[in-house]
Amino acid sequence: MSYDSNWEVVIGLEIHCQLATKSKIFSGSSTAYGAEPNTQANAVDLAMPGVLPVFNKEALRLAVKFGLAVDAEIGMRSVFDRKNYFYPDSPKAYQITQMDHPIVGVGHMDIELENGETKRIGITRAHLEEDAGKSMHGAYHGMTGIDLNRAGTPLIEIVSEPDMSSAKEAVAYMRKIHSLVRYIEISDGNMQEGSFRCDANVSVRPKGQKELGTRAELKNINSFRFVEKAINIEIERQIDVIEDGGKVVQETRLYDADKNETRSMRSKEEANDYRYFPDPDLLPVVIDEAYVEAIRKELPELPEQKKQRYIKEFDLSSYDADVITSSRELADYFETVNAKCGDAKLAANWVTGELAARLNKEEIEITDSKVDAEAYAGLLLRIKDNTISGKIAKDVFEAMWQGEGSADEVIESKGLKQITDSSAIEAMVDEVIANNTNQFEELKGGKDKMMGFFVGQVMKASGGKANPGQVNQIMRKRLDA
Amino acid sequence: MSLDADAVKKIAYLARLKIDEADVPGYVNNLSNIIDLVEQMSAVDTEGVLPMSHPMDAVQRLREDKVTETNQREIFQAIAPKTEDGLYLVPQVIE
Amino acid sequence: MSDYHKKTIAELSALLQAGEVSSVELTQYFLDRIKSHDEKLNSFITVTDELALNAAKEADEKIKNGDAGPLTGVPIAHKDIFCTEGVRTSCGSKMLDNFISPYDATVVTKMKAAGVVMLGKTNMDEFAMGSSNETSYYGAVKNPWDTDTVPGGSSGGSASAVGARLAPAATGTDTGGSIRQPASMCGITGIKPTYGRVSRFGMIAFASSLDQAGPMAQSAEDCALLLNAMAGFDERDSTCIDKEVPDYTADLDKPLAGLRIGLPKEYFGEGLNAEVEKVIRGALGEYKKLGAELIDIELPNSGLSVPVYYVVAPAECSANLSRFDGVRYGYRCENPVDLMDLYTRSRGEGFGAEVKRRIMIGTYALSSGYYDAYYLKSQQLRHKISDDFKDAFEKVDVIMGPTAPDTAFKIGEKSDDPISMYLSDIYTIAVNLAGLPGMSVPAGFVNGMPVGLQITGNYFKESQLLNVAHQYQKNTDWHRAIPEDFS
Structure with missing residues (x-):
């Protein structure tokens, strides 16, 4: 103003x-x-x-x-x-x-x-x-x-x-x-x-x-x-x-x-x-x-009560709880996702994040979401069990939104499953180091910034499918070697 | 006279009644007499008396929330002064 | 030719049931009487010949098939305040001169269901506002006992038509005396039931908390028969009471021994024509003979009923009549230049002077700065007036007195003086404010003009009122008198 x-x-x-x-x-x-x-x-x-x-x-x-x-x-x-x-x-x-x-x-x-x-x-x-x-x-x-x-x-x-x-x-x-x-x-x-x-x-x-x-x-x-x-x-x-x-x-x-x-x-x-x-x-x-x-008995849990419960029960931030309880339908959606994926924080992040953004962009209500709560939970489960990374999950969500099937179907048909096989990742890491010896020397010399470069290169080589945590771990191992 | 011409005109305007200028004195006279008659009420002390807006001490009955009416537009609009496309027409309303 | 017009509904009903006359014959008989006599009275606004004869034919079928009730085939008239489907319902106003109602009032529906035949719609004071039937857009109605005098109002057309026996009975409405006062002036019997006893749906509202419909007929017995058909719960009227309707003819023959009749001293004081008083005292003497006890009582606040009424009724009417705006039905002025012009001219031209006066009084009484002094005050006094009756009915069974302070006055005599006109309802108004049932019963004549005895009862005591009136009529002939020109 x-x-x-x-x-x-x-x-x-x-x-x-x-x-x-x-x-x-x-x-x-x-x-x-x-x-x-x-x-x-x-x-x-x-x-x-x-x-x-x-x-x-x-x-x-x-x-x-x-x-x-x-x-x-x-x-x-x-x-x-x-x-x-x-x-x-x-x-x-x-x-x-x-x-x-x-x-x-x-x-x-x-x-x-x-x-x-x-x-x-x-x-x-x-x-x-x-x-x-x-x-x-x-x-x-x-x-x-x-x-x-x-x-x-x-x-x-x-x-x-x-x-x-x-x-x-x-x-x-x-x-x-x-x-x-x-x-x-x-x-x-x-x-x-x-x-x-x-x-x-x-x-x-x-x-x-x-x-x-x-x-x-x-x-x-x-x-x-x-x-x-x-x-x-x-x-x-x-x-x-x-x-x-x-x-x-x-x-x-x-x-x-x-x-x-x-x-x-x-x-x-x-x-x-x-x-x-x-x-x-x-x-x-x-x-x-x-x-x-008699009417008082008919009252559902009110938004404020729900919000307090989410903060207490699921350890959500006041902000997230406020956003999720802003409509009964959104709260219902969240609760379904949470019940199925069993990770309230993950559910809250993804409901207030990717999903909310998408709804906002399309100017539609949660009830008109093209991905229902069950399906969305299916996606979060694959993040949780490391089948896909959060980054890949965004692509999967996009495909789901376009009606290309469930999270599992999209992951399968597009071959997006995360690579968690250590030997495969080690091979990729070694190859990247071999191709970038100068940079590796700089990293060894203390230029920590180069760590990002290497992880990025490995991820790129894997088509985004390598588990980023594992890549990091193996790089550290090579440095210490 | 408990009411003057201006008061009568103001009331007529509030009630949306066009009164010819020539008739105003007659209304001033009649309405003032009626107000004088009504003023007799002030002679009685009503301190603490509950107002009674209804002859019976009954309470409102409630109607079930059901749609019981069907479209009768044609019948209703057959007796309307001016309609078009199902709308009642009035001179332009300026907001 | 039989003198059907000299017969009560009870008598006509017996003839119909016995097959001695058909409803079509009877209906035609009264239509002919209207045609030949109403020019002198102007008691009808609309005569519905064709509809009446069709309904009569149907009634005859029912009688033939043995599924007739006591009113099947009986022709009556409706006050033009009741909406009648497909028939002009003018309420005596230019505003509704072109209004063909798309629906029936509940009273009309109930009458139809009872097999009653409608002869037409009777004249009335515009929007029921008046005590002389001179405010009608369709011209003044005349009293059959002297066509230079008024029939009373606002149900003046109904009273005049029944008084002259152009119809065996008619419906009326009573907001401040509009059934009882004209019944008194035209020598007929009329009852205003307890507020809420008869549905107000489709009855064009004047003052919603006071209006009540009732029958106007030749005898208490006829009123009982008609009220049996009119009364009862209607889910379309929130103020209609859901209470069983007794058979109003059941108690007619109860003896009156021990009946306690209250005589309010306020109804026998200054302003009452001495000759009228004599007639009323005569009637009271008759009741004494029948075993009733006369008890002096007081209604201390009744003197304020006219001032209170002239706040309550105009206040309610000022809002009730706002819907007549020239937009959806009714009169619309020619070539309105803008919305304000449409409103003010449609209403200014569509309403007559008395209606405009009352709308303006009501508007004034409700306007900011005056509400407490007028409207609120009137509601408080209404409570006091109502309490007076409550106290009285602790001591007496019914209250009696004159219906009006005088007999019918000359046409034009009071039309320029609203106040003196208003005072002709001085004895009837309090009953409406309290919501009680009240009757007027012919009790004699003064200079050839009828005088009515008013009987007021406690809430929902219509049966008792009709019994009290019927016993009097069994012992007197006043109610059977017919004006010479119409005999």
Whole structure:
């Protein structure tokens, strides 16, 4: 970041997370993504006259599950309210949400900072609400088209405390929440499809100032990359405004990824009086301890618990454990590999190393990996039993990724088996020494650097298949001779 | 008058109701009278009384998470003022 | 020609079952009556001749096959607030003048299932907001007892049609007295059940926590028959109570000896027409003869029910009516220049003055800075009003008094004065705020205009109310009186 250290940044996030239900929060319409416009909008979703909402059981269960996963107070009696505003994607012209009595109260989420420290981010609340429809601008002879398929999709809005002090922290927090909701299977977290998006409240203040600066709300950011960029650009903008003697206005701003700028959304600001009141079509949602406890029992091992276990049980570094537990699928992958190859460190190195790099490069998820955990373990076993070197293993992995078969098949068909026969290696070493007598004299004379040269030459002569450890050993023997 | 013309216009705007200028005084008068009537409530002390938003002390019933609806777009859009390609059309929304 | 219009549903049902008249004949009879008489009343918005005759044919088949219920083949009218599939459902508003509902309200579905034939949709105050049926986009409805006067509202079309016997019965809805007050003014019997007893699905919402549908008919017995079909759980309405529906005709003949009737002093005070009071006292005398005990009670906060109602109902309606925005159905203004223009003109042109007034009051009461003083306060007072009833029902079985402070007023008399209009519901509103069941029963006349006796019961005591009303009707003839021009 380019701003100087005289400024302090305060960020709070409101994350909207779509709950993985089959039907909508208040109607029996499907929530499946990608249907033809308005084919999944029934009378309730369209706010036809006289229709009424009935609350989806599963949405409640998933919201409570989230609350338990962030160690939050659960609202034993939560109430739905109407938030009034006119907008074409909001067919009732009010959104059913929860104001004073949300389903999830105060909780928290810990994030890992770059310096290795842990920071606790407060969660103020998380409430149930319905999503709006989608507006398609521009087309249709200058008119806007409205698709209400998404209207009524269940969401939880997770509101954080303004506890984050940089865009990086905000992203770390968002990633943690993202990973959690997928871990506990309350959401698919699909950001392209809008299942997981956030609003960021950003303000700046001179270092040491107690009171918060005026905040701007950045709306609907739907990727980790954009969150970081949007917040940083907004921080710069606010500092510029203040340094130029201006004042930051409390407003809603939209991040334009193409121009990498934020701009005021005055249209949404007009007459911002939502006139909340309890929805008389819905009754208070009352749950008991037994209900909550039953859901608590369903909770899987949470990422943080898993991470601590990996550190303890497998002696993994905090960093590796963090990376591996960043998604439930990755952790599952790791555990399968580890179970089969029996070497946690090796498994961790190769999962966070070669595999992660490959997934990253191809921009795919672990679930779409072209080499499954069983096959990957098969590769690591060959490293472990010295059949191949780590270097060769990379080539084998590449071949496996291209669909050329299992590790053993690739090693066999390409003849990549490591040469461990000492006499064969000795012969190669002697030949290399014979061909490079001058260099060997230099090495003997104390030029240790030449050791690398010889090992390299032998490896080259063996086509990379000689066991490098053995080559080293034999060279030492020749030197001492 | 408990409400003036500006207040009435602001409320009408919030409620998205176009009120002809000529009708404003009538609304000012009527709405003020209604507000005066409503103001009678302030005569009673309600300190500590729980608000009652529902006549019955019942709790919300829960619906099974099942898809029960089928596509009825054609039927719904047959009564719509303006649609195209399955979308409801409104004048350009500027964000 | 038989005088079918002089017969109650119970009587018509017997004729149908006995094969003395077919549903088609009966339906045609009432369609003809509507055709020849409704010009004077304007009680119907839509008459559904063809649908009615088709349904009647089906009903006749059922009767012939022996799988008919007590209501099979009986023609009635629905208030135009209930959505009816394939039929215009206007709610008395220009906003929905072009709205052909794609679905039926649960009440309509249940009536259909009981074999009831729909004659058409009755006129009403726009979005049920009014006490005189003068706010309808389709023009004022007239009282069959004097066509210069109002029929009451908001279910004025239903009350007028049944009063004039253009339909043997009709459905209505009651948010602040909209079944009971017009029933009183048109000389018919109507019951507003306990909140949650009848599904609100497909019934266009005015004030969700107050609205309740009920039958409007010639007698308590008919109301019982109709309520048997209307009441019951509906999974599409979260506020509909999952509680067994008793047979409302079962207790009709119970004797009333020992019945404790509460008379709230607030219902007999200032503002009550002395002649109306005399009629009510007469009815109470009748109950005394039947063995009931009259007990003076107090409902100390009932005086605030009108102010409380005019926060609660407008607040809820301001949000309920936001969906009418010209986007997906209903009225849309011509050539909107932008989105704001589309909203403000569609709504400004589509709603009438009273609806706009109430939306604005509700918007104001909920807006920031006023919520506590108005909305919250009203909710707290609602609690107090409700508690008054709770206390009263410790001491009495039912509460009685006048349904309205006066008989029907002249058309136009109160239309420029919302407050005096609102006060005509002064005795009925508290019942809605508490969610209790209430009835209005014809109890006599003042200057040739009907007077209704209001009977209020405890939660889910509809059977008792109907019993109490039926016993009175067995001993009086007020409910059988028909206006001369329609006899």
